[in-house]
Amino acid sequence: MADMSVADPDVSRERDVDDRALDEVVRFTSDLIRIDTTNRGGGDCRERPAAEYAAALLAEAGLEPTLLERTEGRTNVVARLEGTDPSADALLVHGHLDVVPAQAEDWSVHPFSGEVRDGVVWGRGAVDMKNMDAMILAVVRQWARSGVRPRRDLVIAFTADEEASAEDGSGFLADRHKGLFEGCTEGISESGAFTFHDGSGRELYPVAAGERGTGWLKLTARGRAGHGSKVNRANAVTRLAAAVARIGAHEWPVRLTPTVRAALTELAALYGVGADLDAAGGVDRLLAQLGPAASLVEATVRNSANPTMLDAGYKVNVIPGEAAAQVDGRFLAGTEDEFRATLDELTGPDVDWEFVHREVALQAPLDSPTYARMRAAVEEFAPGGHVVPYCMSGGTDAKQFSRLGITGYGFAPLKLPPGFDYQALFHGVDERVPVEALHFGVRVLDRFLRTA
DSSP states (O other): EEEEEEEESSSSSSGGHHHHHHHHHHHHHHHHHSSSOOOOOTOOOOOOOOOOOHHHHHHHTOOOOOOEEETTTEEEEEEEESSSTTTEEEEEEEEOOOOOOOOOOGGGTTSOOOEETTTEESSSSTTTTHHHHHHHHHHHHHHHHHHOOOOOOOOEEEEOTTTTOOOOTTTHHHHHHHGTTTTTEEEEEOOSSEEOOOOSSSEEEEEEEEEEEEEEEEEEEEEOOEESSOOOOOOOOHHHHHHHHHHHOOOOOOOOHHHHHHHHHHHHHTOOOOOOTTTTTTTHHHHHHHHGEEEEEESSSSOOEEEEEEEEETTEEEEOSSEEEEEEEOOOTTHHHHHHHHHHHOOOOOOOEEEEEEOOOOOOOOOOOOOHHHHHHHHHHHTTTTEEEESSSSOOOOOHGGGGTTTTEEEEOOOOTTTHHHHHHHOOOOEEHHHHHHHHHHHHHHHHHHOO
């Protein structure tokens, strides 16, 4: 097989990916969408049909995929593609197979139709993240046809349960099947290298180099049960409501991680505005000058805690002895102790809180050769674009894989037209992806993985 660890400048970048790969990425995206892998939480999901579909395509490309389950039907796929340099660290390339629920009556096109209409593939998972799964499959199969091998070993993983706890997916793989990821030091997955149009003609391509930590909380207030007509100074509902109101109204202070600081610095330079990020109010003043581009970073300059669920009482004239709430908390790298202390203060003496799900915050270096190669691959196919670092406000399977010492980046390239609100389609209605965006993604992913 040919060693393509270094791109040949005399070879047309367009010819690196053949028409069959461009056709396959669309077909694979559509096919995967039609396989309903809705994850409703609590174990209510079955990824196995999608896992078998992906495994069969990998096997046709000469790989030897392994199917792994912690729970029946919650299937993961792992395969290794050997590189040409056995001394090089391996790279993990991963995507999840499950999707969040969708109400068909709210959609313009049935969410599990995978319909291709007017140059767009429609359906749940079109951007989160069966599109990236399809890109990975298309690239691997293209390489098998043309005899390409990367420099580094690639470990390809399609996971279950990312949209819930990941206990049946990446968590299970990281805890129980570490040997499959031997040699992996870095990984790439969802939510990065997509086109962000800033409204003034600029195209930004944010590449993720960090994630806020996940802290899903349960609050429990206890009091004195009694008749609803009586005065009750120990009302559990009142105590809970006060704590929830304090949490919802809290103004979290600015805390800049290296990734977010770099993002703000690069954006300030790109827009030609001054920025003293360490001055009081300096970050908020800069965000106000960045226009739409501020949305790339404004959710990650602070920790957050949003009340989302309430559970109290069973009859209108009965004061319950206990009331509960759930809160979606997120914390930046290096701030978890502060996050915990703040929750202790906000909940007060009458309300207890605990983590019902907790995962670490992540931080990836921006001066790594891998980040430089991701930037170069995007800029090769989007020469007018500006690659900028950013931190994800939410989380991905990279959290679980970090237990194995794998540094994660968000890199699922898509070139999107103006007016296409990519971020709003995550878990949104009428999720869809343009065919041309998938073609761009295959080309960029192919170029990056050849040179990584």
